[in-house]
Amino acid sequence: MAMETVLSVADARKRFAANTALDGAAMSLRKGEWLALLGPNGAGKTTLIRAVAGRVILDGGTIDLLGQTISNGQASGAAAVEARRNLGIVPQDLALYPLLTAAENMMAFGALHGVPKAELKDRVRWALEWTGLNDRAKSLCKTFSGGMKRRLNIACGILHRPKVVLLDEPTVGVDPQSRERIWAMLAQLRDEGASLLLTTHQLDEAQQICDRITIIDRGKTIADGTIDQLVAKTLGKGRRVTVSFEPPLPAGAAVPAGMTLNDDRRSVTGSIQDVANELPALLARLSTAGAKVEDVHLERPTLHAVFIALTGRELRE
């Protein structure tokens, strides 16, 4: 049975003066899903998230949230505003009041997001627990470490129990420990039924954690699917293979076709499509060339490889 779509963007278009930020981008997020939105810098990710949040008015295209059209190229109406109450937004900036305590920041943003007064204290108590900031509830935000601010930043966006959460780089600039903690927090949110859309530059984490990946580049969606689907679509069933050997291949020795001899002349790297048939032939050719094989390393294509294959660029370019 097809999962229910909670957020969909179709043919989103937006120009800022001469700059085309969105050029037909599309994406969909299903209920309870964890979707990574990837793209090089300037690809249009933030514009897309801001359009969903109502902070950018699209020139064309539609955005549907929980069955309600919230953007169709015009300024949002009352129904769209109402629908957006189910949206939680966690910006990349640490958008916090430095002279308020953790609890006070939560109270402020909870109230602004419409958490009823009667529930606010309970929600703040829950969020302090959730973020592990209980001990620092009464400390000024400006005294927090980067990781603590990140956690507080996330908490301030979800106090009103949104069904859909948009997270823009939720783990940027934090140490691995804090990142672990943040992913654990987000996993808890998903377990409670929230659908998460996040942008990240941590490709390895996106690959491990997200159910699905959408890649946009130059304002267009260029790929969408699970990591396996993306690999199959872009790199096929091929595997990256590295064969190490001794002694180094002598100058003038023939390098097997499709392989690249590495600088130390003690290993070759390349891609093979059919492991069962092509790998023995490769080893035989190396042996014939005088190489005594010591190690063989087979690698499944990573999201990083997929990304470069699709965009021709590194994520941070």
Next chain:
Amino acid sequence: MLKHVPMMLWMAWTSLKRDKVVLMLTFALPIAFFSIFVGIFGSQVTGGGGMSKIKVALVNLDASPNAQRFVDALKKEGGLRIITTVGTDQPHTLSREDAENMVKDGDAGVGLVIPEGFGKDFPNFAFGGDGGDGGAKAVEILADKQRDPVAPQVVAGLMQKAAMMGAPDLMMENGLGQFEKYAGALTPEQRAAIDQWLPQLREEVRENAAATQPTTQSSTASGSDAGSAFEGLVKVNVVNVQQDHKSDWEAFVSFQVAQTAVMFLLFSMAGAAGSLLDEQENGTLERILSSNLGMGGLLMGKWFVIAAIGIVQLAVMFLWAWKPFGLPLFTAHHLGGWAIMSIATAAAGAGFGMVLATACRSRGQLGGVSTIVILIMSAVGGSMFPRFMMSEGLKKAGLATFNAWALDGYQKVFYDNLPLWNLWPQVSVLLGLTIAFMLMARLLARRWEAM
């Protein structure tokens, strides 16, 4: 050690010329202030020679030709601007009461009342200074000595000069009369020679008056104005029209507290409104605007909070002026007037801060721009020097500033002790400014809205 100085100079200059606000603060603000200071104090130095004239509400109760000649001489004084009528549609000749009210309201620097019978003994050569020897009648100078202690003295001096320049023939006649009274009659030959010379003297006066516009010297006043008559060519009696009889100290404090409070209110309002720019910089503005709060709600909320801070600040200032400095704050009239003016002033001040904050692109820019705008507004609007010291032109320019209206209102409450309904022009303007400021801020804030 100094080899890097040229590079540092180049770096500093390049940065400076690209920062328009700092450039303004460095060069334009001192020039603006210099010009304003010259405009204000220059008129004091020159005694009004062309820059500032003392506005005199003149009431002539004597129909005699001599009195008229004195009035004409006064009108020719470069340092005085003589007003003899009131009303625009149907102007009528000023009465004593009109003149007194004009002085009380600050519409005239002083009032002059030339009494009936003044011309009979003009100029006055009576000696003794007791004013009661049957000599010339004294001209009354109606003045608000606490608001402007200088003007009555200057006007008294200029009256002596006008008498000297405008009526030398009368001086000679009266002078000789006094001489004959104490030294004996002139011989027929002496009398005939004088009678022959007097018409010539009168003709010279007429010719001189037509040919020259006299330049004004600040004062030739003799004696003091200590509320009593003093002798001279024109006897003068200075009457303080300020009925409240408040002490000079109270008057001084009431001026000072309002001037200081309004200027610093503007600084604090601009600073508080700058939280919008902090929020823009750290991303909380984006976050807030993504919440249930729209731009209109955000601006109104900010305005309300900032205005409340302003009212509290004004309360602290006036309480401080009350307790250690003796401002009479706790009377129903003063407290009510303070509340009306402080609410209107803080409302407009908060709106003004919102305009500055929404117009600026960063906190740094706001700091520079608000310093320039507020200091100039405060100088022109009366927060640094009382407006009565300024020329008419500067006074009018002052009305374009927020400060002038706020200060006029506080002055009506604490200094003039006027009934509170008299505050309607100031309150109307301040509330009108509040609405205008908020509409302007709303327009400027569109850059933060969804686009």
